Amino acid sequence: MHQPDHLKSAGLKSTLPRLKVLDLFENSKERHLSAEDVYKQLLSSGEDVGLATVYRVLTQFEQAGLLVRHHFEGGKSVFELNKGEHHDHIVCLQCGHVEEFFDTAIEARQENVATTLGFTIRDHSLHIYGDCTKKDCPHKP
Amino acid sequence: MHQPDHLKSAGLKSTLPRLKVLDLFENSKERHLSAEDVYKQLLSSGEDVGLATVYRVLTQFEQAGLLVRHHFEGGKSVFELNKGEHHDHIVCLQCGHVEEFFDTAIEARQENVATTLGFTIRDHSLHIYGDCTKKDCPHKP
């Protein structure tokens, strides 16, 4: 798990808001949280944080490599704990549920495409949007 | 080329602003334009359009299938003429140049992934970000 050390080694003081945010990501059943999500959940847990602080902390955690930021459609950024391994996302347009996947073939072809076009890949984002046909969508937003 | 018919068949009156916007996309050497881009270019061409109209028209054109909207990183939407054929994008982080590509293998694997996870694909977006290693990047933003 994450001790305050994680923060310290990232050059960040281990303050209350930072610990709370980290806690939330580790204990929430929802892997993908927006700044607004984090803010609201902390408030309803009785914590007294400012929205500006949430944004600041999320950005710092991203830069420290603790979180990964995603730009899904809809304008708002979504964060998740950095598991170290890259993966892409498939998002249900009906219930907002997000599943992660990794496909070696796709990754390989991307390298291929980039090389062909004379690019060096720095990053990429693949988002599939669809309908999750499972009987019970557990996550209604 | 696009005649006013295109608008009419989309259920849109062929008004001056709409024709101008369509013209711009057909005659601009830059395929990918943001709302702000369109607005500024029309103004500097002596046209007198409102920014709100540009946004409205772009959205209508997207819904009518004349344009395709992309959400690249950076917060703003970018539009391009709908060529009918799907393609993905690779964006140069240095100069902002956008290249289009289509890879059958990637498309096929996506279907595969979605099926495996119990999804029906509605849409997807694959953006590769990198450095375009060509000697002269022609498009400096």
Added chain:
DNA sequence: TATACAAATGATAATCGTTCTTATTTGCAT
């Protein structure tokens, strides 16, 4: 061709997500 009316426009206010500012508080080394 004149006209009438719904549809479209332009100016501006409002909204949304996010960042900035600043006075106050807090972690932590002394």
Added chain:
DNA sequence: ATGCAAATAAGAACGATTATCATTTGTATA
């Protein structure tokens, strides 16, 4: 305990986009 740099909270500011609404413009009809 104490001091001070770093972090915070509140709210202003911001950029992109959308909504409002009075005015204008296509276009179908007389």
